[in-house]
Amino acid sequence: MASAAAGIQKSLDRINAQVASGAFYEAQQMYKTVYHRCKARRQTEDSYAVLQAGAVTQLTNQQLTCGVELANMLIEAFVADGVKADAAHLGMVYAILRALPGSLQLADPDSTAELEELSRWVMAALKWAHKQGADDDVHTIHDVFAGWIWRAYGWRQFNKAALHYSRGADAAAYASALAAVSSQAGSSGEEDLFIARAVLQTLACAHARNAQRQLQHAAAVLEACTAVQPSAAQQPLVRFCELLLQALQLRKQQLLALLRGSYAPSLQLDPSFEAYLDTIEQVFFDVRPAGGSGGLLGSLLRGLLEGDEMDDD
Template sequence: MSQRSTNIDKTLSKLRTSVAEGAFYEAQQMFKTVYARYRNKKAREDSYKLAEEGAILQLREGQLTCGIELAMLLVESYIEDSAAATQESLDRLLSVHSAFPEPETSAVPVCGRVDNAADGTGTASGWPVKECVKFLMSGVKWIKRCGTPEQSQLLHRKAADYIWKCLGWQGFGWATTHYIRGDSMESFAAALISCMAEGRADEEDLFISRACLQILAVATPGRAAEQLESCEVLLGAISVFRGGLPLPETPLMHFTTFLLKALKANSRELEQMLREKYAPALERDPMLETLIARVEQVYLGIEPPSRGGMGELIGDLMRGLFSAEL
């Protein structure tokens, strides 16, 4: 074992003891002091390990403010260092994420004390869900510079699952902005089915069609085919979760399934025919027209009006959908 490894292990042992004794504030100051020392010495790996271990220790002890601070130090150091997105580096982020508590466990401690404010539960304000998602999206920012699309999809799915697990149907819209970028359409389908069960039976097709169009709307030219495939996987998973029942037999559902075929065939003519034929069904929700216009732009090269009207609606929609990247 190297001298460096011995030194950091001793440091972590002392810090674990402080946390175990309940000296959370003191431990936090020690973490930050030693972390700064490692950064000044360019001991990057040691600084990563310290931030990871510190964040996990504090989060598992319920010290959310302390743990989140150290978690953000870890991912910010990755960005600053342009650290390679190796499996080891990614696993550090995933380990920290797994230490975040479920918000409904009531109290939200600040270093050395406990706050029992209602908005600390995550149910009223989304905290600490908000901070967990911020941490994961900072990870996405790093991965976009140094990693792969698959790694980014994984973190989006982790964010979506955490939002859904903690907030349920009340957070479904928020979770959706991450599910549509994630790597598990099965997870998205499970959440979607749960929300459909809370709504009206005659709106099931709206839930499904909106989900498909949102997946397509965030596609980029390089990943358009993959998003199309994701829609097909989502529809298949929905059928499975419905006990093998077919998708709703409605005009809107027919439009959605035929649209996927038109996009696969890169057929403007078929897509325009579908829009005309199913226009009454599309009028059920104004959001559908806006999503379709964006899909046409990405998949078929049909540009929306540059000013006012649909152009502004698409701009507003995409700002909302892409806010998940922030």
């Protein structure tokens, strides 16, 4: 066993020399060769370690396409081998997430190609962890990836970060990012629009199986937002969210209907709000929205399903 480990380390040292010289493609092929060699010898854990090391090294060197390819191979191997989402194997996923470059050297700052590649890998990792019952880690992975999107892309891709923050557990981080985004992309007095959008999206992400959990997370997000932006606490949409959460906690559909009527002028400021509320009623009260799920509602639902590890249960 010791000689096998030494042989693998020698191979990794040679690959690191290729990386240091800038021969990233050649290094990629070598990582895959060593992985398949370990796999053929039934050195299963060593094969995983090679993929993790390769993904981390490539990502650290801004080689996102190469890094994500190896990261994908790792999750595919986990799924094929029925690997448990234990501390050791989840640690490999976290190591890859930590290796994501803090700032991207993009030829086109508005390009989302790299983000879409990474999102597909994160989605695969989330599904594997969820199916293995590691739901606490699922929430953490959402938070870590959301934080990376926010740091790497800023407000321009915050909608994608929000989809993950909404499924995470770090309400304070979400509130801090929201405050920054509202100051950069919003107008004075519009803080409640951003807060309400976050609360409603968090609730609309719920499934019947995790509705209570999402309700608690939405309440935590609202509390954190008002702590960060206390001046927003008296704004109409924040007050609406407070009352909405009470209606859901009390299972009072009639109260929700009254709130939608009373706050209609404020809700009309963002056409997504009514669509989110239709979805919330469907999840929490099993009420089917009138007119099916086409149009704006259908589009929003498709957006919410992006990054949803529970979608194919």
